[in-house]
Amino acid sequence: MTGSSAVKRRRDTTPDSHLFPTRSYDLVKEFVIALAVVVVLTLLLALVFSSPDRKAISLQDWAKAAPTDVVATATAELAGTSGTAGYGAPYNHATVGQKIGPLATQQWGGVRIPVDAAKDLVITPLSEVVGDPGLASAVQEWNAAKDADRTAWATAYGDALAKAPGGEPAKVKAGKFGPVPVLTSRLLTLAASGSLQSLLSGSSYYTSNETKPLLLLADGSYLEEQARADHLGGDQWGMMNETGNFPGQPWMWLYTFWYQVKPFSTSENADALVWGLMMVLTLVLVFVPFIPGLRSLPRHLGVHKLIWRDTR
Amino acid sequence: MSRVDRQVSSSWTVRTRNRIGRTVPAGQWLPDRQPAYMRSWIYVFGVATLAAFVVVLTSGVALTVKGPTWWHSSSIGHFVNSMHLWSVELFFMFMVVHLWGKFFMAAWRGKRALTWITGAVAFIGSIGTAFTGYLSQSNFDSQWISTQAKDGLNAVVMGAYFNVLDPGQMLLWHIVLLPLVVGFLVVAHVVLVRRHGIVPPFDAVPPGAAPPVSAAAPPNGRAAPMPVTEPAPPAGVGR
Numbered sequence: 001m002t003g004s005s006a007v008k009r010r011r012d013t014t015p016d017s018h019l020f021p022t023r024s025y026d027l028v029k030e031f032v033i034a035l036a037v038v039v040v041l042t043l044l045l046a047l048v049f050s051s052p053d054r055k056a057i058s059l060q061d062w063a064k065a066a067p068t069d070v071v072a073t074a075t076a077e078l079a080g081t082s083g084t085a086g087y088g089a090p091y092n093h094a095t096v097g098q099k100i101g102p103l104a105t106q107q108w109g110g111v112r113i114p115v116d117a118a119k120d121l122v123i124t125p126l127s128e129v130v131g132d133p134g135l136a137s138a139v140q141e142w143n144a145a146k147d148a149d150r151t152a153w154a155t156a157y158g159d160a161l162a163k164a165p166g167g168e169p170a171k172v173k174a175g176k177f178g179p180v181p182v183l184t185s186r187l188l189t190l191a192a193s194g195s196l197q198s199l200l201s202g203s204s205y206y207t208s209n210e211t212k213p214l215l216l217l218a219d220g221s222y223l224e225e226q227a228r229a230d231h232l233g234g235d236q237w238g239m240m241n242e243t244g245n246f247p248g249q250p251w252m253w254l255y256t257f258w259y260q261v262k263p264f265s266t267s268e269n270a271d272a273l274v275w276g277l278m279m280v281l282t283l284v285l286v287f288v289p290f291i292p293g294l295r296s297l298p299r300h301l302g303v304h305k306l307i308w309r310d311t312r
Numbered sequence: 313m314s315r316v317d318r319q320v321s322s323s324w325t326v327r328t329r330n331r332i333g334r335t336v337p338a339g340q341w342l343p344d345r346q347p348a349y350m351r352s353w354i355y356v357f358g359v360a361t362l363a364a365f366v367v368v369l370t371s372g373v374a375l376t377v378k379g380p381t382w383w384h385s386s387s388i389g390h391f392v393n394s395m396h397l398w399s400v401e402l403f404f405m406f407m408v409v410h411l412w413g414k415f416f417m418a419a420w421r422g423k424r425a426l427t428w429i430t431g432a433v434a435f436i437g438s439i440g441t442a443f444t445g446y447l448s449q450s451n452f453d454s455q456w457i458s459t460q461a462k463d464g465l466n467a468v469v470m471g472a473y474f475n476v477l478d479p480g481q482m483l484l485w486h487i488v489l490l491p492l493v494v495g496f497l498v499v500a501h502v503v504l505v506r507r508h509g510i511v512p513p514f515d516a517v518p519p520g521a522a523p524p525v526s527a528a529a530p531p532n533g534r535a536a537p538m539p540v541t542e543p544a545p546p547a548g549v550g551r
Binding site for chain 1: 347
């Protein structure tokens with residue numbers, strides 16, 4: 001026996017539980033009673049409180065409820081200023097993305113779900129439309145233009161929309177916008193017709209991947225406005241809440257907590273930092289039995305006296 | 313060794329049976345006796361977690377029968393979904409109380425570290441399973457939670473492989489992959505609990521055994537306690 005193993009032996013002197021006096025105990029009866037109680041509790045809770053089911057917002061709903069937001073979002077996609085356009089991995093190479101100190105963790109996976117915001121979220125679905133010569137001409141002009149011209153048109157139009165009363169495209173003052181006003185207004189028409197969502201979901205007959213429609217919707221402000229009105233914002237403990245007065249995911253309280261406090265709440269790398277911290281804390285939880293100090297803490301806390309009071 | 317003995321010793325079936333027998337002896341799978349020191353309501357929460365897990369699985373299976381959107385259009389489907397939701401809430405509530413109870417007992421003592429680890433990883437796996445459930449609801453909550461969660465996952469590489477904006481991928485993780493992982497961990501956890509038994513109180517000494525070093529001279533200077541409330545049963549019972 002080595003010296004270190006001898007020390008280990010002395011440290012954990014917990015005897016075999018099977019050497020202790022026993023008493024009669026019906027495990028199966030305990031489980032059946034527990035199951036019955038849980039079933040009754042679940043039935044009662046389901047009957048009394050039900051469960052939330054707020055309908056999903058379709059791109060058609062969005063276009064009808066907030067048409068100016070759709071136009072502004074489409075313009076931002078074309079200008080390269082939307083959340084998706086400037087996201088970085090795994091969608092594009094626009095930025096390094098989030099980091100933990102010197103570690104550019106967001107980049108590590110590479111661009112595995114490629115999304116070209118202007119092309120995939122605006123131009124490609126518009127290219128599928130037939131019987132609209134004005135749109136076809138605008139798409140052709142956009143495709144033939146240099147990148148610098150595209151960016152200048154879309155940026156100018158975005159600025160003009162921001163200055164227009166209510167962001168109304170009809171109230172935008174004249175400017176050098178190229179085909180952007182036509183493209184964005186037609187995208188709004190396409191969304192309002194209900195066709196845009198299927199065009200974004202993919203060319204396959206069967207689709208289950210909603211990455212592009214969700215990215216477009218999330219780039220607008222309408223989705224967040226709706227969420228905030230339902231106390232689901234990031235600074236409202238949104239990740240653990242759900243619509244209505246339902247408990248949501250309270251087991252995620254610690255993860256959500258970090259987003260509410262500095263330095264995470266003000267950091268550009270909040271997501272990476274919070275995830276990094278939670279990974280460390282998760283490892284601590286899993287390996288508590290091997291962490292000196294922490295593994296001895298329960299003995300000193302004394303809560304065990306409430307559990308084993310009959311044995312003292 | 314005879315030819316028959318050699319055949320038996322090389323039999324995979326016999327070896328498996330022996331292995332199972334060594335892991336948890338027959339009397340320990342479903343013992344009708346437990347240590348006398350096991351007298352607290354805190355012990356109920358482990359079995360309550362298992363019971364809630366059964367209800368979660370059953371209501372989840374019921375939801376799969378008519379597909380992922382059934383519960384939006386059927387009052388029965390909505391009720392089954394409500395049962396699924398509330399059984400999950402109960403499952404986590406029981407599991408968290410169970411986990412804290414085991415922490416305060418330092419239940420990893422006596423070669424029970426793997427029991428703790430399987431329980432802790434099952435807890436984390438359960439969080440992932442519940443999370444993918446929220447992403448699979450095909451409603452506003454799914455839209456919002458997925459578009460928010462993608463940033464955290466993308467920030468640490470995971471989003472490149474685990475796309476929360478793909479409800480198809482999330483649904484399969486929710487109803488197949490993660491329940492299999494959690495189910496395996498729960499089974500492993502229960503097997504380990506049955507193998508090692510219930511952790512004794514701090515510094516407890518079995519009848520007739522010499523007090524351990526830490527019991528003879530505990531760090532806080534108190535006398536070492538020893539529960540002897542009932543006589544030991546005959547050998548082999550409740551072991």
